[in-house]
Amino acid sequence: MIFISEAISIVKQNSKPLLQSIIKKVEKSGGYKLYEDILSPINMPPFRQSAMDGYALNLQDNLSYKLIGEVKAGDAHKIVLKKGEAARIFTGAPVPDSANAIMMQEKVKVDGETITISEQVSLEHNIRPLGEQVKTGDIALKKGTKLTPAAIGYLMSIGITEISVFKKPNIAIVTTGNELIEAGQDLPYGKIYESNSKMLLSALYNLKFYDVTLYKVEDDYNKTVETLKGALDNNDLVLITGGISVGDYDFVGKALNELKVKELFYKVKQKPGKPLFYGKKENTQVFALPGNPAAALSCFYVYVFISLQQMMHRKDLELPRIKAKTINGFVKKGNRPQFLKGIYSDGQVEILDGQNSSMLQTFALSNALVFAPEDMSIINIGDTIEVILLPQ
């Protein structure tokens, strides 16, 4: 049995950024990172552009100008202004080559075909220069840039429709157990509804991992080997739940061993989630999470999250940890450090009743895991304690 800190650092060391690329439509690339520099195919803006609704001027010393035409956004025609002439212009419209400043309309008096500006303006005033943001052939965004909504908007604005991105992991969720029945069917005596797969699937969707395949297997050694082989061959990350403890029908450990998955740790001094297994086969990460649902989810947030962040080239490997003051007390039994379900708000945390690793109801109410270290057996009201904030 190893300590939590050792287990966390083993996951950090052994999970690596994925280096393969895939092509994505820009609009569907949110959350990915660019696999290569993107060069701009155009100047942006593609023409000198008016930044205001007002008047395009061919500047002179006098404040009065002769109005000779109009340019709206989208117009293709090119008005030619002589010195002292002006054209009505609107935001986003192409500025005639012969105009060298735009005066906003609030500072202009109009009298028929004569306009008078309130003060002199400098050259190129209110004109967005050609290629001000980016010039044709220059790097628009660098390799590794995260595709945020702003990045997606920017790439669309320079006319890019497809990009090469670092791929996200293909993930398998494997549930094990003869007792599992899919919700929606009758529940015979001795069976329970299977919940871990959809719980982990939704945790993955919430983190924007959509390439997930669900596998299920009963408590049978050969079938477990066969199912895990399929999951290992086709995925970058395999999450197994159940069958990893010491019972006669817990076949996951033996099957992983037969499939030559290298064990990196098995059993962590923690509650919940003591029988957590972590290993890898070539580049595939394997977590065998305890079957107890709250233990599985707790291990997902504390350990699997790190591996996902690493695979995605992210720097913040762990969920945010902050200090909070407890608003109620708790007595921790045993000597394992414990991750307790709690509700965090505004610097304070409530530790909930019902911390058993089989109970999801408490987890469903919580937004944080409160960390009670090994030597903290009694938590008092007002104690300062570490809290892990869960993704919402």
Ligand SMILES: Nc1nc2c(c(=O)[nH]1)N[C@H]1C(S)=C(S)[C@@H](COP(=O)(O)OP(=O)(O)OC[C@H]3O[C@@H](n4cnc5c(N)ncnc54)[C@H](O)[C@@H]3O)O[C@H]1N2
């Ligand atoms: N003799 C010992 N027994 C156990 C120990 C131990 O140290 N010595 N550790 C206990 C702890 S702690 C945990 S946690 C569990 C973990 O056991 P497994 O990972 O082998 O999980 P299972 O036995 O298959 O299932 C445990 C529990 O969870 C339910 N389960 C399983 N899969 C699902 C699912 N997909 N959806 C919903 N519920 C699921 C299952 O029915 C069991 O009730 O071992 C203890 N035993």
Ligand code: MOO
């Ligand atoms: O580790 Mo088990 O999750 O304590 O119940």
